[in-house]
Amino acid sequence: MKFAVLVFPGSNCDIDCYKAVEDTIGQSVDYVWHTATDLSAYDAILVPGGFSYGDYLRCGAIARFAPVMNEVVKAAEQGKFILGICNGFQILTEAGLLPGALRRNSGMKFICAQTQLEVVNHTSAFTSEYNAGEIIDIPIAHGEGNYYCDEETLAQLKTNNQIVFRYAGDTNPNGSIENIAGICNERGNVVGMMPHPERAVDEILGSADGKRMFTSILNAWREQHGAAVNG
Numbered sequence: 001m002k003f004a005v006l007v008f009p010g011s012n013c014d015i016d017c018y019k020a021v022e023d024t025i026g027q028s029v030d031y032v033w034h035t036a037t038d039l040s041a042y043d044a045i046l047v048p049g050g051f052s053y054g055d056y057l058r059c060g061a062i063a064r065f066a067p068v069m070n071e072v073v074k075a076a077e078q079g080k081f082i083l084g085i086c087n088g089f090q091i092l093t094e095a096g097l098l099p100g101a102l103r104r105n106s107g108m109k110f111i112c113a114q115t116q117l118e119v120v121n122h123t124s125a126f127t128s129e130y131n132a133g134e135i136i137d138i139p140i141a142h143g144e145g146n147y148y149c150d151e152e153t154l155a156q157l158k159t160n161n162q163i164v165f166r167y168a169g170d171t172n173p174n175g176s177i178e179n180i181a182g183i184c185n186e187r188g189n190v191v192g193m194m195p196h197p198e199r200a201v202d203e204i205l206g207s208a209d210g211k212r213m214f215t216s217i218l219n220a221w222r223e224q225h226g227a228a229v230n231g
Ligand SMILES: NC(=O)CC[C@H](N)C(=O)O
Pocket: 048, 049, 050, 051, 052, 055, 059, 085, 086, 087, 088, 110, 141, 142, 143, 144, 145
């Protein structure tokens, strides 16, 4: 299986994503610059965190016009796996690949903290290795992680099982509507989340709970391509 890690000017979690793929599932992975116009070689695309284009206008608002984003839209239409983490989530909402928007944290401060997440959807291609309702430790680091969508969209997210993660219990670090920490598109092949699973792939980092997102993606890809495939 082949992964692309997109790199925009200002990305700062690209190396973490690359290492996470290498260390957790040992699959092929390339950095792909934001000017690229062909992603056909890749099965999964990681849109990493950071401060693309300095977060000017709004986080992700400029990155969404980068040439590579046309290819990300194409890849999403082809059913490839796309995971946007933090700034990557912001870029995917700006690009219209995921519904809703990320606003300034309700406390108006950048928050860097370990959080507990509830796995709400454990049947997606990205979360099949988790148990229903499992609580996992994954860190956050953002200033604009306050997820918002209108009531109609929220109802659709619930009906289609598109809420993937919530901040557990009463914890809600950024004011997100209904504690939402991550969502997927209706088809289930595009996920966006504010917490950073790539920073939680080894106990030495404080948690290894993010590891199973990567193993889930690999398993889903292998299932799609037949159990014989060992890429
Ligand atoms: N870690 C990140 O990706 C940060 C995202 C964005 N720059 C924010 O502050 O919200």
